[in-house]
Amino acid sequence: MSSSFLNDDLRVIAGRAADLLRHLPYWSILLEDRDQLSTAVQRGSPVAPARQRLRAALLTLGVGQNVSYASTTDLSERGLRKAILAAEQRAEALSPSRLLDRDQWPMPVAKGVWQLPAGQELSLAERYEYLRALDAATQIDPRISDREIVLTSILRQRYFLHCAGAEQRQETSLCLPYLDVTASDGSQVQRRSFSPSMQGAMTFSYLQEAKFTTATATRLTNEAVELLHAPECPSGCLDLLLSPAQMTLQIHESIGHPLELDRILGDERNYAGWSFVTPEDFGSLQYGSPLLNVVFDPYEAGELAGFAFDDEGTSAQREHLIRDGILQRPLGGARSAARSNFSALACSRICDPLRPPIDRMANVNMEPGEESLEAMIASVEHGVWMDENRSWSIDQRRDKFQFGCEWGRLIVNGTLGGWVKNPNYRGRTLPFWNSLSAVGNRETYRIGGAANCGKGEPNQAITVGHASPACLFRNIEIFGGAA
Numbered sequence: 001m002s003s004s005f006l007n008d009d010l011r012v013i014a015g016r017a018a019d020l021l022r023h024l025p026y027w028s029i030l031l032e033d034r035d036q037l038s039t040a041v042q043r044g045s046p047v048a049p050a051r052q053r054l055r056a057a058l059l060t061l062g063v064g065q066n067v068s069y070a071s072t073t074d075l076s077e078r079g080l081r082k083a084i085l086a087a088e089q090r091a092e093a094l095s096p097s098r099l100l101d102r103d104q105w106p107m108p109v110a111k112g113v114w115q116l117p118a119g120q121e122l123s124l125a126e127r128y129e130y131l132r133a134l135d136a137a138t139q140i141d142p143r144i145s146d147r148e149i150v151l152t153s154i155l156r157q158r159y160f161l162h163c164a165g166a167e168q169r170q171e172t173s174l175c176l177p178y179l180d181v182t183a184s185d186g187s188q189v190q191r192r193s194f195s196p197s198m199q200g201a202m203t204f205s206y207l208q209e210a211k212f213t214t215a216t217a218t219r220l221t222n223e224a225v226e227l228l229h230a231p232e233c234p235s236g237c238l239d240l241l242l243s244p245a246q247m248t249l250q251i252h253e254s255i256g257h258p259l260e261l262d263r264i265l266g267d268e269r270n271y272a273g274w275s276f277v278t279p280e281d282f283g284s285l286q287y288g289s290p291l292l293n294v295v296f297d298p299y300e301a302g303e304l305a306g307f308a309f310d311d312e313g314t315s316a317q318r319e320h321l322i323r324d325g326i327l328q329r330p331l332g333g334a335r336s337a338a339r340s341n342f343s344a345l346a347c348s349r350i351c352d353p354l355r356p357p358i359d360r361m362a363n364v365n366m367e368p369g370e371e372s373l374e375a376m377i378a379s380v381e382h383g384v385w386m387d388e389n390r391s392w393s394i395d396q397r398r399d400k401f402q403f404g405c406e407w408g409r410l411i412v413n414g415t416l417g418g419w420v421k422n423p424n425y426r427g428r429t430l431p432f433w434n435s436l437s438a439v440g441n442r443e444t445y446r447i448g449g450a451a452n453c454g455k456g457e458p459n460q461a462i463t464v465g466h467a468s469p470a471c472l473f474r475n476i477e478i479f480g481g482a483a
Contacts, residue, residue, distance in 0.1 A: 009033070010159035011169075017057065017080045018161055026062030026102050028162040030311055031055075031075075032353050038152040039124065041131040044139070049124060058353035059083055062102040063091035071354045106334030106344070108166035108313030115171040116306060121202050127151050130207070137217035138181050141225050145189065146182040149217075151175075153202040158311070166313040174304065174463065175202045176451050177212040183224035190227035190421060192220040192406055193388060197248075197449035198302045199465070223407065226419060233408050233423035233480035239383030240425055240476040241376055246405055247366065247468035248448035249389040254429040255287075255294055256361040256464070258398035259321055260455075261332025263359070265339055269396070271457050276397040276429065277327070279340060285327040288433030293367040294322040296331065296345055303465030304449040305362040309346060312357050316346035321364065325434075333359050351460035358456050363465035369439025376438045376472045378414040384478055385409045385416070386423045402426040422481025435476060440469030
């Protein structure tokens with residue numbers, strides 16, 4: 001894959017669409033050119049490469065006091081005219097009800113270019129050679145029953161034009177490596193996986209930096225086998241030390257989703273989309289202990305959801321969502337903010353122009369504290385250290401949850417002990433975060449994220465970034481697979 005992005009092609013198409021829209025009082029155009037390539041080796045056999053190419057437009061336009069959308073992959077003048085006509089007809093049909101009031105629509109004026117260059121991409125042959133080498137590193141024990149290694153790269157350009165004056169061009173290059181190894185002794189299975197969810201180009205140097213290497217493949221294989229013989233995780237109210245990879249999931253499910261403003265305002269409740277948070281909670285709710293500090297930061301280097309503007313043209317900036325444990329503000333884009341008394345964040349996002357923007361997480365990060373990993377372990381009398389998510393479940397209000405991890409290690413009297421298998425923990429969001437007793441320092445801080453966070457109907461799967469240090473929680477309900 002090679003990048004031809006940031007050329008004039010999308011600008012010309014946007015100009016053509018703008019000429020067709022200028023008679024309307026309100027309009028915007030969002031164009032995307034995306035090229036995605038996935039290569040994989042499963043159980044030692046190469047899988048045929050899967051390539052997806054999308055060029056599409058999302059048109060938002062107002063007629064009277066109503067606004068409607070139209071999407072199209074036909075970017076010719078004829079295709080654009082057809083999409084605009086359909087959107088106009090829908091807006092006119094809405095006139096008796098005024099479901100989408102134009103007065104609440106954003107009026108962005110910012111102009112700019114944001115670019116994360118792709119660099120020199122690996123060739124198809126180089127990809128498969130790399131994957132085969134990783135696969136060979138997992139073939140060291142007959143108890144390995146399944147293995148999969150995947151490399152996915154995405155090159156994406158978006159061009160946004162708005163009647164209020166905004167003109168924005170953004171290019172993103174994503175590299176999504178993944179490795180999964182499963183061991184079985186005939187009566188049980190244990191799994192180890194690795195998905196360094198950092199943003200970067202598909203290059204040898206990036207993959208080495210992300211530790212997507214044969215050494216990692218061998219280590220994971222040995223750990224999966226070792227877990228077969230490990231004792232079950234103990235059950236009880238114990239201290240819980242979470243590594244950054246599991247903190248990613250904890251932040252995502254129990255902070256990111258419940259703070260999305262459209263959920264708080266009542267949208268998509270039928271799709272696990274509600275929240276226990278109310279508008280009155282902001283500025284006063286003790287969400288966690290005073291050690292809890294969470295920021296929205298699309299500019300954090302290397303994360304999966306970096307951008308300078310969201311998909312409705314709002315300029316990105318770093319903001320505290322939780323400061324010293326107190327809930328500060330929601331994740332609400334310009335339209336949700338207009339329905340409430342909150343200022344907008346640049347978090348109105350789409351998976352592609354075939355869907356309308358909705359409130360989404362971007363990079364939601366927990367700020368590091370002052371404790372070393374060694375100091376946190378030394379402070380635990382009886383607890384478990386857990387890492388790498390294995391399973392998750394959380395209720396529709398994002399309150400009660402139960403998460404499982406791939407591995408755990410006992411901590412007894414401040415000393416790190418052996419492996420335990422099938423470690424799980426459960427809790428409720430506010431008591432859990434208020435049990436936070438230590439936050440790791442910058443040395444424990446790692447970037448993670450989710451490549452396919454789902455939300456909306458029809459579903460929109462997008463990349464979300466998270467970064468976190470290791471964290472220690474006191475008196476958490478922990479249980480093993482036999483519990």
